[in-house]
Amino acid sequence: MGMGISHQLHPVSCPCPCPAQNAAAWGKLPDPSEAGMSGGDMAKPLLGRRTVDNDPNLVPTAGHTIGVLGSGDFARSLANRLTFSGFKVVVGSRNPKRKASLFPLAAEVTFQADAVKKTDIIFVAVFREHYSMLCELSDVLTGKILVDVSNNTEMNLHKESNAEYLASLFPTCTVVKGFNVISAWTLQSGPRDGNKQVLICSDNQEAKRTVAEIIRVMGFSPVDMGSLSSACEIENIPLRLLPAWKIPVFLALGLFLCFFTYNLVRQVIHPYIREQKNKFYKIPIEVVNTTLPCVAYVMLSLVYLPGVLAALLQLYRGTKYRRFPDWLDQWLQHRKQIGLLSFFCAALHAVYSLALPMRRSHRYQLIETAVKQAMEKKPDVWIEEEVWRMEMYISFGIIALGLLSLLAITSLPSIANSLNWREFSFVQSTLGFIALVISTLHTLTYGWTRAFDENQYKFYLPPTYTLTLLVPCTVILAKVFFLLPCVRQRLLRIRRGWEKGRYVKFTLPSATGEFSSGETSSNV
Numbered sequence: 001m002g003m004g005i006s007h008q009l010h011p012v013s014c015p016c017p018c019p020a021q022n023a024a025a026w027g028k029l030p031d032p033s034e035a036g037m038s039g040g041d042m043a044k045p046l047l048g049r050r051t052v053d054n055d056p057n058l059v060p061t062a063g064h065t066i067g068v069l070g071s072g073d074f075a076r077s078l079a080n081r082l083t084f085s086g087f088k089v090v091v092g093s094r095n096p097k098r099k100a101s102l103f104p105l106a107a108e109v110t111f112q113a114d115a116v117k118k119t120d121i122i123f124v125a126v127f128r129e130h131y132s133m134l135c136e137l138s139d140v141l142t143g144k145i146l147v148d149v150s151n152n153t154e155m156n157l158h159k160e161s162n163a164e165y166l167a168s169l170f171p172t173c174t175v176v177k178g179f180n181v182i183s184a185w186t187l188q189s190g191p192r193d194g195n196k197q198v199l200i201c202s203d204n205q206e207a208k209r210t211v212a213e214i215i216r217v218m219g220f221s222p223v224d225m226g227s228l229s230s231a232c233e234i235e236n237i238p239l240r241l242l243p244a245w246k247i248p249v250f251l252a253l254g255l256f257l258c259f260f261t262y263n264l265v266r267q268v269i270h271p272y273i274r275e276q277k278n279k280f281y282k283i284p285i286e287v288v289n290t291t292l293p294c295v296a297y298v299m300l301s302l303v304y305l306p307g308v309l310a311a312l313l314q315l316y317r318g319t320k321y322r323r324f325p326d327w328l329d330q331w332l333q334h335r336k337q338i339g340l341l342s343f344f345c346a347a348l349h350a351v352y353s354l355a356l357p358m359r360r361s362h363r364y365q366l367i368e369t370a371v372k373q374a375m376e377k378k379p380d381v382w383i384e385e386e387v388w389r390m391e392m393y394i395s396f397g398i399i400a401l402g403l404l405s406l407l408a409i410t411s412l413p414s415i416a417n418s419l420n421w422r423e424f425s426f427v428q429s430t431l432g433f434i435a436l437v438i439s440t441l442h443t444l445t446y447g448w449t450r451a452f453d454e455n456q457y458k459f460y461l462p463p464t465y466t467l468t469l470l471v472p473c474t475v476i477l478a479k480v481f482f483l484l485p486c487v488r489q490r491l492l493r494i495r496r497g498w499e500k501g502r503y504v505k506f507t508l509p510s511a512t513g514e515f516s517s518g519e520t521s522s523n524v
């Protein structure tokens with residue numbers, strides 16, 4: 001029987017019942033008739049156990065004993081996940097009696113030194129500040145693998161990473177950094193929800209592979225980040241606040257500010273200066289509710305614009321095997337966040353719109369017009385065209401928001417994972433584009449002929465909706481252009497790998513890097 005990697009790492013007297021010592025125990029494990037009988041979702045390992053015979057490189061880690069030092073939140077979640085994945089867990093605490101009840105029954109909770117003796121892979125789930133207190137365990141820890149899961153509260157708080165510090169305290173141990181990018185909650189609830197990737201690094205390849213296999217058996221995906229000197233980078237990851245959201249949020253704020261100023265001038269400043277009318281009451285709802293939909297609408301078109309630009313570039317270049325410029329690449333990668341912010345603004349706009357008729361100002365205006373009409377003896381105020389226009393634009397708005405909600409729901413990881421890629425791209429690409437078209441109808445039926453009405457121009461500024469139509473209409477026209485049979489054919493061929501004049505162009509890696517051999521780096 002092939003020896004697993006982890007076993008080669010074992011100290012001569014390994015205390016755990018791993019396969020080399022207890023092959024009989026392993027023979028029983030992969031029994032398909034028993035597999036279906038396990039009860040709850042949590043109770044079964046997320047990945048099936050593999051037999052060693054199939055692949056000598058795979059480590060039979062399930063069934064192995066793993067140690068956890070510390071009894072806090074993270075230690076508890078870790079012990080839970082490990083036992084559910086089929087490992088034996090021994091927890092080392094300074095006060096095992098008091099803490100035992102917090103852990104699953106299958107886990108053994110004992111004193112730190114005792115726990116360390118029973119295993120050769122130990123997760124250190126205590127804060128960096130307390131690492132030095134573990135020094136009394138130095139002797140028993142000799143030759144073992146320590147997994148450092150710690151995080152910092154601030155970027156670059158200490159000059160060396162926690163993992164390197166741990167390694168310096170225990171020079172006879174092998175330190176692997178990992179798991180700090182996973183929250184205790186994600187560990188507890190299983191990898192179906194939230195981030196599945198666990199970044200690891202270590203100077204010892206064998207130890208890293210062992211920990212990687214444990215991660216795989218737990219149902220997560222290990223990502224090798226190289227040597228222990230990468231630990232600093234890995235420790236900083238959870239401290240970076242929403243990196244992917246930064247640009248989209250600034251974009252949304254920027255657009256909001258521009259449109260808000262524009263609307264403020266048109267709806268409040270203009271009547272104040274020209275007619276000395278006090279319209280400041282409009283700021284909290286009316287101005288905001290002309291601004292939010294404009295931001296939502298423009299952002300939605302900015303989600304579909306980069307795809308159009310990418311397609312144009314591919315058509316022009318006649319190949320898909322060239323990298324897009326960096327700005328386009330970045331833009332393509334931020335579409336999800338831009339789209340979700342667009343949805344957020346659209347949802348707020350919907351609620352604001354529903355609140356319009358419940359305002360006191362609206363009631364006063366209603367009474368005012370009613371009285372005026374009564375005095376002028378004009379009983380019939382029904383304008384058929386206006387009625388239809390409003391029925392239409394409200395309905396379009398509701399449908400567009402409904403479609404956007406679908407997009408937003410399918411962007412949740414757990415739901416995205418339950419769809420195959422065609423379903424996902426149908427919702428994201430096709431339904432999203434239809435939402436853009438319906439939003440355009442909503443805006444057009446709302447704006448109607450006001451673009452041609454001179455009274456609507458305040459300080460020569462046209463009604464806001466006319467400005468917002470620019471980008472979306474460009475995107476829609478471009479998409480229609482791509483639907484023309486000849487353009488469509490060519491685009492499809494390019495996306496299947498066809499290249500313009502491929503047989504002549506065997507370019508060597510050129511100095512300019514123009515024809516770098518790689519794929520385009522985004523999935524367009």
Ligand SMILES: Cc1cc2nc3c(=O)[nH]c(=O)nc-3n(C[C@H](O)[C@H](O)[C@H](O)COP(=O)(O)OP(=O)(O)OC[C@H]3O[C@@H](n4cnc5c(N)ncnc54)[C@H](O)[C@@H]3O)c2cc1C
Pocket residue numbers: 300303304305306307308311335336337338339340342343404405407408410411412425428429430432492495496523524
């Ligand atoms: C509320 C909301 C939530 C969103 N959530 C997400 C999300 O969770 N994840 C996400 O990625 N985006 C998300 N987005 C952004 C957006 O929906 C997607 O990026 C969407 O796929 C963009 O569609 P597209 O047609 O412009 O581009 P793409 O789907 O990139 O495609 C461009 C064009 O090329 C074609 N095409 C693309 N690739 C190929 C290929 N390999 N072969 C042949 N033809 C191809 C497509 O048919 C399409 O016509 C969200 C947007 C919104 C509004």
Ligand SMILES: NC(=O)C1=CN([C@@H]2O[C@H](COP(=O)(O)OP(=O)(O)OC[C@H]3O[C@@H](n4cnc5c(N)ncnc54)[C@H](OP(=O)(O)O)[C@@H]3O)[C@@H](O)[C@H]2O)C=CC1
Pocket residue numbers: 069070071072073074075092093094095099124125126127128130133149150151152179180181182183184185
């Ligand atoms: N909570 C989370 O979501 C995440 C936590 N982490 C990391 O996991 C580690 C533990 O975090 P967490 O479980 O939340 O913290 P807790 O404060 O909940 O637990 C820390 C544990 O450390 C043990 N410990 C050992 N020596 C000492 C000592 N000298 N003084 C105090 N406590 C000691 C204690 O257990 P006992 O009393 O039994 O000895 C205590 O329960 C940290 O390094 C953290 O950065 C990483 C990613 C996410």
Ligand code: HEM
Pocket residue numbers: 289290293294296297300346349350353354394396397398399400401404439442443446463464465466468
């Ligand atoms: C339930 C859904 C929706 C309802 C009830 C709704 C309602 C309204 C109303 C009442 C107005 C007129 C506002 C005013 O009188 O000042 C309006 C305008 C507008 N809406 Fe919507 N809407 C909805 C969804 C959307 C969506 C999803 C978008 C686009 C993403 C959108 C974009 C716009 C735009 C651009 C305007 C023009 C703003 C202006 O220039 O004044 N709406 N909508």
Ligand SMILES: [Cu+2]
Pocket residue numbers: 010014015016017018064065120
């Ligand atoms: Cu062992």
Ligand SMILES: [Fe+3]
Pocket residue numbers: 007010014015016018020021
């Ligand atoms: Fe062993």
